[in-house]
Amino acid sequence: MMTVAHGPLPTGMPDGWPIGSYDTYLQAQQAVDHLAKSEFPVSGLAIVGVEPTLVERVSARLTWGRVLGTSAASGAWIGLFVGLLLTMMSATPGVAPIAIGLGAGVAFAVVTGAIRYAATRGQHGFVSHSQLVARYYDVVCTPRTAQLGRDLLAAFSLKSPSTTERHRPVRKVSGGIPADHD
Numbered sequence: 001m002m003t004v005a006h007g008p009l010p011t012g013m014p015d016g017w018p019i020g021s022y023d024t025y026l027q028a029q030q031a032v033d034h035l036a037k038s039e040f041p042v043s044g045l046a047i048v049g050v051e052p053t054l055v056e057r058v059s060a061r062l063t064w065g066r067v068l069g070t071s072a073a074s075g076a077w078i079g080l081f082v083g084l085l086l087t088m089m090s091a092t093p094g095v096a097p098i099a100i101g102l103g104a105g106v107a108f109a110v111v112t113g114a115i116r117y118a119a120t121r122g123q124h125g126f127v128s129h130s131q132l133v134a135r136y137y138d139v140v141c142t143p144r145t146a147q148l149g150r151d152l153l154a155a156f157s158l159k160s161p162s163t164t165e166r167h168r169p170v171r172k173v174s175g176g177i178p179a180d181h182d
Contacts (some may be wrong), residue, residue, distance in 0.1 A: 013129060013141075014046035014048065014140050015054040015142065016044065016046070016140045016142045016143060016146065017140065017141060017143055017146040018138040018139065018140050018141075019138075019140070019141045019146055019150045019153055020138070020139040020149075020150070020156075021136055021137070021138050022136060022137045022138075022139065023136055023137075024025045025047065025134070025137050027137070027144075028137035028138075028139055029047065030048045031139050031153055031156055032045055032047065032077075032139060034042040034152070034153070034156050035139075035149060035152055038152050040145070040148065040149060040152055041145055041169050042147060043143035044093055044141055044150075045139060045140065045141055046139075046140045047137055047138070047139055047140075048138045048139075048140050048165075049132075049133075049134030049136075049137055050134055050136050050137065050138055051134060051135035051136070052132055052133070052134050053132070053133055053134070053135070054130060054131075054132055055127075055130070055131050055132075055133055056129070056130045056131075057128060057129050057130075057131070057165070057172070058126050058127070058128045059126075059127050059128060059129060060080070060126065060127040061125065062117075062124065062125050062127050064117070065112050066078060066127070067083040067114065067117040068110055068113065068114065071109045071110045071112070071113025071114070072106050072109060072110050074109050075105040075106040075107070075108055075109025075110060076102060076106050077105070078105045078109065079097065079102040079103065079104055079106055079108075079109075080102050080103015080105065080107055080163075081101075082104070082105060083097050083098035083100060083101025083102050083105075084100065084101070084115075085101075086098075086100070086101055086122045088131065090143055110147070117155065139153070154160050
């Protein structure tokens with residue numbers, strides 16, 4: 001998907017009414033693609049993740065061996081790159097610049113990795129990856145084209161029973177019209 005900006009992007013919450021609600025971001029994207037292919041004026045649309053939650057998934061225990069091993073591997077790649085650059089710029093060909101770059105990269109990365117890990121004093125003893133996820137995604141539209149958007153999405157097959165039967169309180173959005181009002 002390509003994003004092309006025409007002028008400054010608006011900030012803050014979008015103005016408009018929800019015209020479709022989807023369980024995944026991909027489904028919301030596909031709904032917007034459907035509207036675009038239907039010649040709907042998409043410039044007033046927004047995909048809004050509702051009830052965002054930060055999820056941190058723990059993947060491994062962090063130990064000195066893991067810290068030093070991953071630091072050495074990272075340093076080896078950087079050192080190899082620097083060594084290859086030195087070899088290309090060197091007047092005398094050979095493997096010495098590669099070996100020097102590789103050794104220096106590994107040594108530097110292991111020392112800095114050990115210092116960073118020691119500074120935490122074991123307070124963060126695991127490896128994790130964070131992700132921001134939403135409970136569901138609303139496609140929001142300007143009020144003047146909302147009914148047309150709802151009509152086009154009504155026939156769209158991506159709405160699963162869980163999204164069409166979602167029970168949630170009526171929310172107010174910009175314009176003062178209840179979001180679930182048809």
